Amino acid sequence: MKKRILVTGGAGFLGSHLCEKLLDEGHEVISLDNYFTGNKMNIVHLLDNPFFEAVRHDVTMPFFIEVDEIYNLACPASPVHYQYNPIKTIKTSVSGAINMLGLAKRIKARILQASTSEVYGDPQVHPQTEDYWGHVNPIGTRACYDEGKRCAESLFMNYHIQNKVRIKIMRIFNTYGPRMHPNDGRVVSNFIVQALKNEDITIYGDGSQTRSFCYVDDLIAGMIRFMESGEEFIGPVNIGNPDEFTILELAQKVIGLTGSRSRLVYAPLPEDDPMQRQPNISLAKKELDWEPVIKLEEGLLKTIEYFTRIIS
Ligand code: NAD
Ligand code: UDP
Numbered sequence: 001m002k003k004r005i006l007v008t009g010g011a012g013f014l015g016s017h018l019c020e021k022l023l024d025e026g027h028e029v030i031s032l033d034n035y036f037t038g039n040k041m042n043i044v045h046l047l048d049n050p051f052f053e054a055v056r057h058d059v060t061m062p063f064f065i066e067v068d069e070i071y072n073l074a075c076p077a078s079p080v081h082y083q084y085n086p087i088k089t090i091k092t093s094v095s096g097a098i099n100m101l102g103l104a105k106r107i108k109a110r111i112l113q114a115s116t117s118e119v120y121g122d123p124q125v126h127p128q129t130e131d132y133w134g135h136v137n138p139i140g141t142r143a144c145y146d147e148g149k150r151c152a153e154s155l156f157m158n159y160h161i162q163n164k165v166r167i168k169i170m171r172i173f174n175t176y177g178p179r180m181h182p183n184d185g186r187v188v189s190n191f192i193v194q195a196l197k198n199e200d201i202t203i204y205g206d207g208s209q210t211r212s213f214c215y216v217d218d219l220i221a222g223m224i225r226f227m228e229s230g231e232e233f234i235g236p237v238n239i240g241n242p243d244e245f246t247i248l249e250l251a252q253k254v255i256g257l258t259g260s261r262s263r264l265v266y267a268p269l270p271e272d273d274p275m276q277r278q279p280n281i282s283l284a285k286k287e288l289d290w291e292p293v294i295k296l297e298e299g300l301l302k303t304i305e306y307f308t309r310i311i312s
Helices: 013-024 086-107 143-163 187-196 216-227 247-258 282-288 296-311
Strands: 004-008 028-033 052-056 069-072 110-116 166-172 201-204 210-212 237-239 244-246 264-267
Touching: 004 013, 013 028, 013 216, 069 086, 069 216, 086 110, 086 143, 086 166, 110 143, 110 216, 143 166, 166 216, 187 201, 187 247, 187 296, 201 247, 210 247, 216 237, 216 282, 237 282, 244 247, 247 296
Parallel strands: 004 028, 004 069, 028 052, 069 110, 110 166, 166 237, 201 264
Antiparallel strands: 210 244
16 A cells, blocks of 8 residues: 655665665655755655655654654764764754654654664673663763663653554664765774775774674665554564674775775774674564575675765
């Protein structure tokens, strides 16, 4: 059935892939974005499609529209960007969630929240399962993002309980791929751009901290599958790739795949940088029959191809 779907943050990295996929599936899509970290270039190829609309709007302000579903992705996601104006980041997460939940309540739309593995903070449980409450510093430099997202989850749950809003809470783990912002400071984009330019590769700390990287196509498939799943399954659910690597291993892979002459250099570990992160995705497998299929090397090659194009 053709649906009308609102994607907040639709011009961002994940949002643009989501808009594209939903249009491919025959839906009508409205992207709502203030272009803080998003870019019109990410969606320019969709603008000719009569079933796509791009609206410039800030989610901290109310927005009125009639849609069947809302994917709430608006929020800067990289530490550099979300720490640039931490108060605005909190407003985007919290007021943005209130505005979108209020909209969903009024028009009886289903609404999915792009939450994050950051709700687990620097986790003391490994791998992370959805019933773990996390280990978050509420006053640290990452708190604007972590606590904003935690508050948004709480808002989603309370709108569901109090107002019967049909919600889905998805905890996204590190995702990478084409259309990542080349300067947003995230590790995959940083390392690839540095390698392609034969510049020093900046390892923060000793590189022994771990992350588990999910390729964007797998993530978007999981996101849509979750939105379309049964009413009663509201999450939170982890969506990510459980293959875990140290940051040093990632750097070595990127150098190998690009044939770069870059050297590794070490810089201090940022405050509250989580030491390990790996999703337990048993719940997603059971409830959604979803698991990622794209291995790190394959995804890195596609991402390297993209960055080669945009920085040459
Ligand atoms: P991104 O920065 O590329 O996209 C975010 C988009 O939201 C951008 O287009 C930006 O302009 C827009 N935006 C920011 N503030 C806004 C506001 N106040 N009003 C309207 N639009 C606003 O980041 P992304 O990687 O695509 O992340 C998308 C969502 O997924 C975010 O909510 C993020 O927290 C979540 N997430 C992403 C990852 C990841 O690894 N990429 C991991 C966990 C969670
Ligand atoms: N990182 C790094 N060098 C960089 C960028 C990031 O060593 O140039 C490290 C960072 O300290 C963290 C990991 O890579 O331990 C992932 O960082 P990213 O900002 O991509 O995501 P997050 O910390 O939010 O998972």
